[in-house]
Amino acid sequence: MGVKIRRAGKEDIASLCQVYDSFVRQFVGSTARTAKSFSRMLRGKDSMVYVAVDGQNKVIGYVHARVNKRLNRGEFAEIVAEPGQDFESVATLLVERVNVAFIERKVSAIVAGSFRNPVYEKLFPKLGFFDYELTDVFMYSILNVQRLLSELSPVFVSRLQRLKQWNGTVQMECEGHSLFLEKTKEGVEPIVWTNRPPDFKASLSTELLTKLIFGVTEAREAHRMGQLRIENTNGKAVADKLLAALFPKRQFLIMDHW
């Protein structure tokens, strides 16, 4: 593959932003980053940022780690790789490089935390790390259902656009608030309201909506359990297809604590 690992510098900031953006698009829950946040990351006295570059010297991944002096331990903050790359092999090279740096700094322990990167489960146990579940939890609350549904409409529009061979009106109803989307041959459009019965209506609680948008509950399973009510004029197979399109199973991944 010809991947090389080197220390990141200021000149890499634009590439770091670009790699991060394309990486987090595969997940839900990650926070937005700017050139300023990467610049701060590079400036950190105890922080180490290494990049993986391919044969054309293009940045295809990076690792951000730091030495926690108070606890004398090395901490992996984040490992990111271009979606087209084999994350595990890029990450292994990056982790091995940082491990060497940690040992040089004489740390007593090395820690990698995750909320939660699925590849960590494969990567770190192989490198001799043991793992355990923590009681630290990420919590989310909907403050204004109608506003959230409107804000989420571009997400649902994109997802419905990808659904082939179905046209009609979708209503998503959450505790008295609704989002209407109309899919035609020309495209998908949010509509404010209609008195025409929808072809597909999903009714759900705010709690279930929260869990579905973060991909921690499966929509079809929620339907089977009676938590998600469906009114549908097109049969079960179409309903399942619509549920899978609107609420795909996306891995939740967050790296920042604020």
Added chain:
Amino acid sequence: MVAVPPQGESRMEKPVEYVVRNYQKGDEKRMAEIFSECFGPVTPRRVLQWKRRSGRKPEEIFVGTVDGKLVSHVEAGVQQLHQGEGVFLRTVGIGGVCTDSDCRNKGIVTNLMKIALDRARLEGVSNASLFTDLDIPAHRIYQRFGFVDIVTARTYIKYIDYPSIFAKWLRYCNRLVKADKIAAKRLQGWEKSVTIQLLDVGTMSFRVIKNRFQRLRRPSEQADIEFSTDLLTYTKIMRGLVKWEDAVKGSKLRVKRGHPADIEMLNRILNWRWHD
């Protein structure tokens, strides 16, 4: 503004008159004291650094004061969270939720949370998010505000030099006990020695004397508490992931010596949990 305590508070103690205001320059000293008690030792300088780095504005930081003394803190800054398909939505990131131990169970921090979330609603933010711990009373408060658990964290760890970590932990305990009024009170008069035999690591020993943790170079021959276990079980007990009694029942931990009351105190020290 004088805050009105919200309705429906449970386990509330005698109400107290308090004022909610936004952060003012000079609050860092009291903030550091409360943060130290709730989250671990921190200096006013460090608080200022955090504030500067996070870019929080004064109006995003809410503090509760009793007789002019800062006793409670909540911050609520706007972040951008990815919700799929390249769409980032504004979310109010709640953080630094804490109250001085002398002013807990009076509804102060609950009201601060309510004010912070109401302000977010007024500013047109549709959702809020936070990081917390499943095992603390605040988790129930967040649930009452409609917060839903999304996912717990997982950690991966490799120990290189555990005896050095043990020594650091004892030093950290000394800093913690200085900041934590409840811990200091509970530990008063508890002067015992502890010997820990960790499989594949070795024997480590410490004692507590006048609320000070001291590492013993040579394990005490007649330690008040002596037990043996493996490193993973010990780590999990310290993180509150495995209960001491379950580890004993599952033969993962063997107590050689120790009065039940002393073992209970040792568990509080290991978990650093001082509330009943």
